[in-house]
Every structure is written in C-alpha cells, then in structure tokens.
Amino acid sequence: MTDADSQDPPAGALKGIIVADFSRVLAAPYATMLFGDLGADVIKIERPGSGDDTRHWGPPFTDHHEATYFLSVNRNKRSFTADMSAQEDHKVLLELIRRADVLIENFRPGTMARHGLSYEKVAEINPRLVYCSITGFGSDEAAAALPGYDLLVQAVGGLMSVTGSSSVEPVKAGVALVDVLTGLHAAIGVLAALRARETSGRGQLVEVNLLGTLLSSMVNQSVGYTAAGAIPGILGNRHPSIAPYQLFPASDRPVVVAVGNDRQFIQLCEALGIPEAAKDSRFATNSSRVAHIDELDRVITARTTEATADHWYRVLSARGIPCGPVNNIAEAFAMANDLGLNARVTVGPDEDSVNLAANPITLSETPVAYLRRPPRLGQHAEEVRAWLNSQPTPNSQTIAEPPNHPRDINQKQPMGAHS
Known part of the structure; x- marks a missing residue:
C-alpha cells in the first residue's frame, strides 16, 4: 500500500477548503474530521510537547502506543504545533488564518480573544473566514466559567434524568453522545455559512454549544415539556409514547x-x-x-x-x-x-496502518476518502511552515476576491480558490 500522506488529495466534495483546526478532545475534532473525510485540507494546531489531551486518554492503546480515543476523531488531518502565546508562532497562525476558509475552536469563551484570535480580530484580515466556536453553555458571561464536559451536560441538560433503570440511579449514555451531536451541528452550521458565502462573499461567526444541542436533540422529550408541560422520568428501556x-x-x-x-x-x-x-x-x-x-x-x-x-x-x-x-x-x-455496510476501514501505509470506524456518508460523485491516518504530534509542521513561507500573503482586499494561487500545501496540484 502506498503511504496515504504521499498521495494527491481526492476530488472530495470539500476539496479546496482549508480548515484551521484549533480544536481538541471530541466535539470539534469530530466536526473537523468530517470535513477532512469530505476532502477539506484540515490543519490541526496542537500544543508543542503534549498536543491534544486525547493523545493521552487510554487505555485502550494500539500496539504503537497511540490512544484509540485520539485516533477515533483525527484522521485526514495534518498536525502542526504552535504556541499561541509565543510571538513568532502567533505570526504563523495569523498567516494560516489569512489563507483559511474555516476556523474551528472549542476553547473556553474568551481564550481565543486573549490571544488576539477572536472572530472580530481575524475577520479584519480575512473577511471570508467562517469562524466556528463551540462552547459548553454559550458565550454569555454567566456561561463562560462553566466547563463544557459531556458528562456534565448530560446531567444538567436532562439526558440522565430519562436514562437508566427505574430501580437505580440515573445513567449517562455509553459514549460522549452530546459531544458527537454538537460536532454534527457545528459541521452543518459551517456548511451553511460556506454556502451563504457563495452569495455574500463574506464569512460569518457560527456558534454552537453543548447544552443547546442536547436540548434540541432530545426532540420528543424536550417538546413534550415545551408544548405540553410534561416532565419525563426514567423509563428504563421502555418508550414514553410507544409500546411494546x-x-x-x-x-x-x-x-x-x-x-x-x-x-x-x-x-x-x-x-x-x-x-x-x-x-x-x-x-x-x-x-x-x-x-x-x-x-x-x-x-x-x-x-x-x-x-x-x-x-x-x-x-x-x-x-x-x-x-x-x-x-x-x-x-x-x-x-x-x-449487511455490506463496510463500517471498518484501514487507513495508512501497510506498516503503519490503523483500523478505524468508517464515515457513514455515501456520495455517488464525490465520495468520502481516507487520505491520512491520524497524525503524530507535529508530523506536518515543516511542510505547513514551508507552505506558509512559499507564497505571498494575500491582504484583506485580495481575500475578498477569489485568489488564483494554488491551495495545496504540498504544491502538488491546485486545490481551487475560495469559492
């Protein structure tokens, strides 16, 4: 098998879209992985030395001592290490943002602003940027101090109050379901903003939070309350409205x-x-x-x-x-x-491949592709820096119009201009 990192990008539905991925843990990385699966060039910014927290979340680990948690949501990305508080790294990150179509981050509210990377600041240098901010409870002052952990949101958001057996305590879902649902909503919001940009020529701020996502995703249980005042309790494995x-x-x-x-x-x-x-x-x-x-x-x-x-x-x-x-x-x-669903895929060269869960989306003309295995920390730092140094930096006026320069950071083929 040929090393996937050496292949040209596939003609995915999002080919030509560059994503500056400031995310970590699960909700936002899940969203950016979906963009990578669909052909976008996702550049994952990680802390030098330690990287994404989930690189250390195990067991289980693979034979190569990689945390499977990290592997689950980080394929089809390049890893680039940078310290947002270091002046030289900050300049590099601004250059990346100038070239990006999408920025996704899930820090606590105010973190990006403290580093001069708020939406208002970066929109000045790249008005076409779609900036997605994922938080636990929103961006208002009262919510900013609350940590956005999936388990916490399952509890305060009502999911645990309807999950479990009536004879025992409330139970969380067996996976970080709220994070995954939030990642999906974030991806939908970004795609909608990219579509709107085709008409307006400008990006916008997309905000998604875990609590709001959960309340929306509890569908019939939520509207049973909002429309009829019904407060459901734990039903175990039964359904409140259907039997058996x-x-x-x-x-x-x-x-x-x-x-x-x-x-x-x-x-x-x-x-x-x-x-x-x-x-x-x-x-x-x-x-x-x-x-x-x-x-x-x-x-x-x-x-x-x-x-x-x-x-x-x-x-x-x-x-x-x-x-x-x-x-x-x-x-x-x-x-x-x-059932022929091909739910498991092998990604990477033979000697370094990893088995992952497949993307469930099937597209007849622009199929999902598994171009890259989840990266090692800083694996693509040199090539990203080379790309950022090799091309003239577009200014804000230039960014407002579709640039003509190639977009592939490997310089193998043009990846299209801003659409």
Missing part, C-alpha cells in the same frame, strides 16, 4: 422489540403464539398498550424467555417486526459487515 418498544429477556440474552403500529402488534402476537393478546382491549391500540405496559410486559416476557435472542430475531424479522439482539461492539461490526 423495549428490551425483553430471551433464554440467553436480551432482545429488542420495536413495534410502531397496531398492524405490527398483531403480527408480533401471532409470531409469539399469543394471537388472543391482540384482541385484548388493554392492548388493542398503542395508547392502551402504553397505559397497560406492565401487564403487556408480563405477557410478552412469558414467551420470549422460551427461546434464544437469535431465534426471535429470525422469526420476528421475517414478519417485518423490528427486532434484534443486544450486540457488543464486535458483534455490531460483524452485523454491519454481513
């Missing part, structure tokens, strides 16, 4: 059954060998099933415990009833592979 839509025990491991309408419920009862349950007035409609969920649970459980989860998966799926066993991660990837 939950986990049931099989003879070997749990199985999920997700019935979304009355027709599916009739099919479920026939498949379980209890057709009379579909005619029971307590279970005849979805609303009545929700109202009598405890009784329904007992009726269904009496049957599901008589066979294995895989048995019910085959029998119920054959009737069009959404059903599946609770897989571990290995089983989940195996299932995806059986």
